[in-house]
Amino acid sequence: MNTEIKEQNGTYYCYLSGWLDTNVAPQFLEDIKVLEEHIEMPIVLDCEKLVYICSLGLRGLLKLKKTSADKGGSLVLTHVSGEVQKILTMTGFIKLFDIV
Amino acid sequence: MESIVFLGFNLYAWITIVTVLSMFTVLLFTKLRADLVFLGAIAILFVTGVLDAKEAFSGFSSTSVVIIGVLFVVVAGLTHTGVLQWVVKHLLGQPKSYSKAVVRLMLPVAALSSFLSNTTVVALFVGIVKMWSKKLGISPSKLLIPLSYASGMGGVCTLIGTPPNLIISGLYAENTGTAMNVLATTVPGLFCLAVGVLSIIAMRKLLPDRQAPEAAFESTSEYTVELLVPSDNAHVGETIAEAGLSHVRGGSLIEIVHFDEMSSPVDDDEPIMGGDRLIFAGQIDEILDLKKSHGFVNADHHVFTMSEVGKNRQLRTAYVNFGSSLINTRIGNSTFEKDYNLTLVAVARRGKRINEPPREVVLQAGDTMLFECPPKINLNERDLSSQLQFFDSAQVPNIGKKTFVSTTIMIAMVALSALNVIPLLQCAFLAAIAMLLFRCCNVDQAMKAINWEILMVFAGSVVLGVAIQKTGIAERLAFGILDVCGTNPIVVMLAICFVGTFITEFISNTAAGAMFFPIMYQAAEQLGYEPYPFLIALMVSVSSSFATPIGSPTHMLVYGPGGYRFSDFMRIGLLMNIIILFANIFITTIVYPLTPLNP
Numbered sequence: 001m002n003t004e005i006k007e008q009n010g011t012y013y014c015y016l017s018g019w020l021d022t023n024v025a026p027q028f029l030e031d032i033k034v035l036e037e038h039i040e041m042p043i044v045l046d047c048e049k050l051v052y053i054c055s056l057g058l059r060g061l062l063k064l065k066k067t068s069a070d071k072g073g074s075l076v077l078t079h080v081s082g083e084v085q086k087i088l089t090m091t092g093f094i095k096l097f098d099i100v
Numbered sequence: 101m102e103s104i105v106f107l108g109f110n111l112y113a114w115i116t117i118v119t120v121l122s123m124f125t126v127l128l129f130t131k132l133r134a135d136l137v138f139l140g141a142i143a144i145l146f147v148t149g150v151l152d153a154k155e156a157f158s159g160f161s162s163t164s165v166v167i168i169g170v171l172f173v174v175v176a177g178l179t180h181t182g183v184l185q186w187v188v189k190h191l192l193g194q195p196k197s198y199s200k201a202v203v204r205l206m207l208p209v210a211a212l213s214s215f216l217s218n219t220t221v222v223a224l225f226v227g228i229v230k231m232w233s234k235k236l237g238i239s240p241s242k243l244l245i246p247l248s249y250a251s252g253m254g255g256v257c258t259l260i261g262t263p264p265n266l267i268i269s270g271l272y273a274e275n276t277g278t279a280m281n282v283l284a285t286t287v288p289g290l291f292c293l294a295v296g297v298l299s300i301i302a303m304r305k306l307l308p309d310r311q312a313p314e315a316a317f318e319s320t321s322e323y324t325v326e327l328l329v330p331s332d333n334a335h336v337g338e339t340i341a342e343a344g345l346s347h348v349r350g351g352s353l354i355e356i357v358h359f360d361e362m363s364s365p366v367d368d369d370e371p372i373m374g375g376d377r378l379i380f381a382g383q384i385d386e387i388l389d390l391k392k393s394h395g396f397v398n399a400d401h402h403v404f405t406m407s408e409v410g411k412n413r414q415l416r417t418a419y420v421n422f423g424s425s426l427i428n429t430r431i432g433n434s435t436f437e438k439d440y441n442l443t444l445v446a447v448a449r450r451g452k453r454i455n456e457p458p459r460e461v462v463l464q465a466g467d468t469m470l471f472e473c474p475p476k477i478n479l480n481e482r483d484l485s486s487q488l489q490f491f492d493s494a495q496v497p498n499i500g501k502k503t504f505v506s507t508t509i510m511i512a513m514v515a516l517s518a519l520n521v522i523p524l525l526q527c528a529f530l531a532a533i534a535m536l537l538f539r540c541c542n543v544d545q546a547m548k549a550i551n552w553e554i555l556m557v558f559a560g561s562v563v564l565g566v567a568i569q570k571t572g573i574a575e576r577l578a579f580g581i582l583d584v585c586g587t588n589p590i591v592v593m594l595a596i597c598f599v600g601t602f603i604t605e606f607i608s609n610t611a612a613g614a615m616f617f618p619i620m621y622q623a624a625e626q627l628g629y630e631p632y633p634f635l636i637a638l639m640v641s642v643s644s645s646f647a648t649p650i651g652s653p654t655h656m657l658v659y660g661p662g663g664y665r666f667s668d669f670m671r672i673g674l675l676m677n678i679i680i681l682f683a684n685i686f687i688t689t690i691v692y693p694l695t696p697l698n699p
Contacts, residue, residue, distance in 0.1 A: 055358035062371050092336035092374035
């Protein structure tokens with residue numbers, strides 16, 4: 001599991017890759033704290049290389065999404081497919097996120 | 101082969117002994133179907149030459165086995181026309197003391213069981229007795245054992261009341277050419293019933309005073325319930341606090357299991373996700389209200405929308421049967437729910453909550469399970485009914501004209517047979533035809549009522565009895581008993597009945613009847629007495645199995661609903677065995693004085 005965050009033209013891009021399971025989820029939650037510091041800015045989570053996401057990972061994303069909305073920012077998920085899409089559909093989270 | 105003799109038995113006798121012992125070991129310790137085990141035993145006896153073809157298949161043409169088969173149809177007519185319901189409605193009443201309640205319960209049950217299948221009677225009465233006991237303020241565990249005992253003692257009162265009576269009387273007719281009267285056991289049976297009722301009242305303190313298992317589903321914090329969050333649930337994404345689940349009326353949320361089996365502590369900030377399994381502890385009706393208020397569902401698999409879960413599903417209580425393949429398994433690890441379209445909602449054990457999610461509970465015999473079922477589930481499905489005992493009053497027939505017709509047919513059958521106007525077999529056939537002609541039951545109901553497994557076991561029991569007699573085992577055992585007991589006929593009768601009473605705790609009453617018939621018959625003849633009274637005493641004793649829940653199918657029916665333990669039956673049952681044994685010998689020898697055989 002790898003989390004790479006880049007800022008480009010005022011938008012924060014977070015590239016997620018690999019298998020986000022319960023073992024690596026605490027590190028993932030730690031990594032995305034950087035985004036919380038810029039939560040009022042537009043955030044794009046690129047899930048193209050993300051293979052799996054566990055409930056703890058989803059919890060982190062949901063928290064980020066709620067905080068972003070509260071602070072007037074925006075959070076978008078891109079390139080969602082495969083297993084991750086299935087998980088988002090099954091958990092009903094697919095309706096909670098803006099997915100492009 | 102007959103010349104090889106060891107310990108007084110030839111090789112054929114040893115093959116029979118080993119076969120019979122193996123058969124009962126298999127029945128006790130495995131879950132193989134009883135009819136297959138009996139058929140296997142017959143096959144061994146036939147292939148090894150112990151029995152010839154005619155003897156090996158004699159059970160299938162035995163008059164008593166045919167009578168039992170035909171009586172299934174007669175009983176179906178009575179059952180489907182509401183005779184049982186009529187008795188319940190008019191006879192139970194509102195007695196003011198426990199003693200009166202026992203009498204009001206045991207006498208009608210015994211009367212019905214003397215004509216109907218004991219199991220049918222008890223199965224219907226269990227639910228009614230539970231409601232009745234609530235009304236009377238008596239614990240159901242104080243009334244359900246008497247209910248089961250009454251059916252056993254009532255069954256003895258007529259030859260058609262219980263299969264061992266038919267088997268023993270059939271074998272007697274084959275040996276002597278004289279048929280027994282259908283009411284031959286009535287007086288001894290009634291006397292033993294009276295003694296039994298009085299004994300139950302006198303020993304009432306030995307019956308446990310236990311809370312009904314379903315009470316767990318009515319009282320607070322005594323069980324766990326699992327609800328599932330559908331993907332499209334309105335509360336998805338909300339925290340536990342936001343969804344109003346921090347404080348649930350009548351209980352509390354104790355665990356959340358997410359889709360990835362990650363179990364989370366119940367934190368107010370924990371988000372709700374589709375696919376979550378929410379484990380609650382508390383009062384069942386209040387918690388199940390969350391289905392309406394929050395859109396949660398009972399389901400054994402993930403659901404995306406509530407519409408996937410059938411509407412009009414009903415809650416039904418079931419008890420895990422003895423011998424059920426569910427024992428020592430977890431529902432969550434099996435396909436049981438999917439196979440039968442049932443959803444497990446809650447599990448309780450002897451009225452106590454089990455501190456695990458319902459699907460994780462390792463089940464035991466007698467556990468109470470609450471299921472959500474489709475409205476038209478076939479609760480009589482063979483596989484399902486062998487695993488769980490459901491209590492369902494939805495299919496209770498109405499009492500009407502046909503109730504009177506079916507009762508008249510039954511009384512006519514008994515009267516014609518008792519007065520020796522028409523032999524019992526013909527009477528049974530006429531009654532069965534009349535039940536069909538008068539539409540007391542339809543052909544489908546009649547065919548479904550015939551329990552082929554039981555018939556095969558009866559036929560097998562008859563064949564085993566033949567082998568025991570033919571190989572000289574019965575004679576040797578009879579001599580052995582005479583050596584130990586001397587030549588006093590009462591002592592010999594008592595000794596054989598004593599062994600029969602305890603053997604029948606572990607094997608079917610019918611098999612015990614078939615096996616002990618030749619021994620009792622030979623012993624009586626060796627003593628120089630007419631075997632008739634000895635066999636009447638034997639009929640009562642092989643049906644007197646009170647000390648273990650596996651002693652009779654009716655005990656198993658009340659075991660779960662009464663919240664009983666195995667030892668509950670032993671505490672009162674051992675004494676009952678002894679009391680009824682002495683009552684039996686006493687009354688039988690008075691009604692049928694021992695008479696020496698004509699030289």
